[in-house]
Amino acid sequence: MVLPRVIRAVIMGPPGSGKGTVSGRITKTFGLKHISSGDILRANINAQTELGLLMKSCIDQGQLVPDDVISRLILNDLRAIDGRSWLLDGFPRTVSQAEALDDVYTLDTVINLNVPFQTIKQRLTSRWTHLPSGRVYNTDFNPPKVPGFDDDTGEPLFQRDDDRPETVTRRLKSYETQTEPVLEYYRSKGVLETFSGTETNKIWPHVEVFLQRKLSSINQKVE
Numbered sequence: 553m554v555l556p557r558v559i560r561a562v563i564m565g566p567p568g569s570g571k572g573t574v575s576g577r578i579t580k581t582f583g584l585k586h587i588s589s590g591d592i593l594r595a596n597i598n599a600q601t602e603l604g605l606l607m608k609s610c611i612d613q614g615q616l617v618p619d620d621v622i623s624r625l626i627l628n629d630l631r632a633i634d635g636r637s638w639l640l641d642g643f644p645r646t647v648s649q650a651e652a653l654d655d656v657y658t659l660d661t662v663i664n665l666n667v668p669f670q671t672i673k674q675r676l677t678s679r680w681t682h683l684p685s686g687r688v689y690n691t692d693f694n695p696p697k698v699p700g701f702d703d704d705t706g707e708p709l710f711q712r713d714d715d716r717p718e719t720v721t722r723r724l725k726s727y728e729t730q731t732e733p734v735l736e737y738y739r740s741k742g743v744l745e746t747f748s749g750t751e752t753n754k755i756w757p758h759v760e761v762f763l764q765r766k767l768s769s770i771n772q773k774v775e
């Protein structure tokens with residue numbers, strides 16, 4: 553699909569709700585650039601940058617990193633791809649982050665994946681990640697062709713330190729207290745679109761149809 557003008561979208565949902573998985577499909581189908589705050593932070597940890605070293609213990613413990621740090625990081629990255637359509641995944645996670653984003657950009661849509669916590673806990677403990685690309689696998693749902701290795705590069709997969717059961721519980725708590733108010737923030741602005749379910753393959757067709765309609769309505773307004 554040819555994008556009519558720059559599209560600015562956010563995908564939200566609790567940890568493990570399928571944001572990364574759905575983002576991959578959105579990127580492939582609609583050509584938006586996927587910007588994942590978690591991938592950016594993990595790349596910094598992997599490269600042992602000053603920022604990565606400072607943030608590692610926070611992330612490993614399932615706590616959010618400070619608002620000003622992540623807001624500056626993401627807004628810098630967005631500035632660097634000015635003129636391209638993007639999909640933000642994992643940012644904003646607090647109302648203060650949403651306000652910082654709002655100061656600079658007007659969003660076209662916020663896709664919210666509403667997946668029960670019970671479903672999530674099981675998924676995360678069997679998640680395997682290819683750190684350089686952010687590609688995710690799951691020993692049940694989408695196993696890699698060769699166990700433990702990335703399909704595209706053949707490089708090893710890792711199990712994230714923060715996917716341990718007790719850390720997942722802490723991350724879900726922080727989602728409830730700090731991130732759920734962001735949903736209300738976007739609902740009141742009229743840009744929130746919620747998709748509920750327990751299986752990505754059932755949620756995805758609804759997201760795809762919604763985005764097709766959304767983009768073609770923006771297209772008509774531009775013409």
Ligand SMILES: Nc1nc2c(ncn2[C@@H]2O[C@H](COP(=O)(O)OP(=O)(O)O)[C@@H](O)[C@H]2O)c(=O)[nH]1
Binds near residue numbers: 565572688692753
């Ligand atoms: N069993 C199952 N696992 C899924 C489904 N959708 C995604 N996953 C897996 O669940 C884990 C979390 O998904 P991910 O996209 O990383 O979620 P995020 O944390 O919201 O970005 C990954 O291991 C995915 O492969 C699903 O419908 N069923």
Ligand SMILES: Nc1ncnc2c1ncn2[C@@H]1O[C@H](COP(=O)(O)OP(=O)(O)O)[C@@H](O)[C@H]1O
Binds near residue numbers: 572591615649714
């Ligand atoms: N916008 C953000 N604000 C604060 N911390 C963040 C943000 N994005 C990511 N993080 C940190 O990185 C961790 C991993 O994020 P992410 O990969 O998005 O997790 P998940 O995909 O499982 O929801 C979070 O638990 C948090 O510590």
